[in-house]
Amino acid sequence: MSGASPSPAATQAENTLFQEDGVLVTTERLVAGGRAWPLREVLRVEAIHQSPRVVPLLILLGASTVLGLPSIMTAMVARDALGPGIYEAALGCMAVVAFGSIAGLLLAQDQYWLVLRTRGSARRVLLSRDPEHISRLAQGVTEALRVARPRS
Missing domain, CATH: 2.30.29.30 (Pleckstrin-homology domain (PH domain)/Phosphotyrosine-binding domain (PTB))
Known part of the structure; x- marks a missing residue:
């Protein structure tokens, strides 16, 4: 050893x-x-x-509701309005953006x-x-x- x-x-x-x-x-x-x-x-x-970054979501929500909705509604009632399908699609897209922004704000942690x-x-x-x-x-x-x- x-x-x-x-x-x-x-x-x-x-x-x-x-x-x-x-x-x-x-x-x-x-x-x-x-x-x-x-x-x-x-x-x-x-x-x-x-x-979490909420400013982009707030901007999207504000733009879709304050600018998007009135713009689409105004275009719908104009004399030279296009077919109703286009405005329905635009309203659908605006709703997706608005509700998506709200969901993002609710889920932000x-x-x-x-x-x-x-x-x-x-x-x-x-x-x-x-x-x-x-x-x-x-x-x-x-x-x-x-x-x-x-x-x-």
Whole structure:
């Protein structure tokens, strides 16, 4: 039997520090969003908030009801009006745009991202509509990074 001591790599096995919702932090790396980063590259983890863009939907809704509907109705009663089928089709298209805009406004929700920052980039790795969930996840990953840093 040899009296040699185990190599440093063998004594520092990769241990899991945190694992939840597809995010894994070990003593050596962070895995999220289908990609792995060595811990030495990870500067910080953040939770960010992204509001939905509703201005384009409001513009479409306003234009279809304030401009579209009166324009179509005026053209329908004009002396040189085209056949009724054209105006029915135009009213149908305007209704689709208006109700589609309303549906988009009703379904619009805030989004929360878990963002991983490295020296070279910032990558959004996990999306949720629950701010507390993303915040807890960011805190857990940050704490795991804090624990792992002295070993790096």
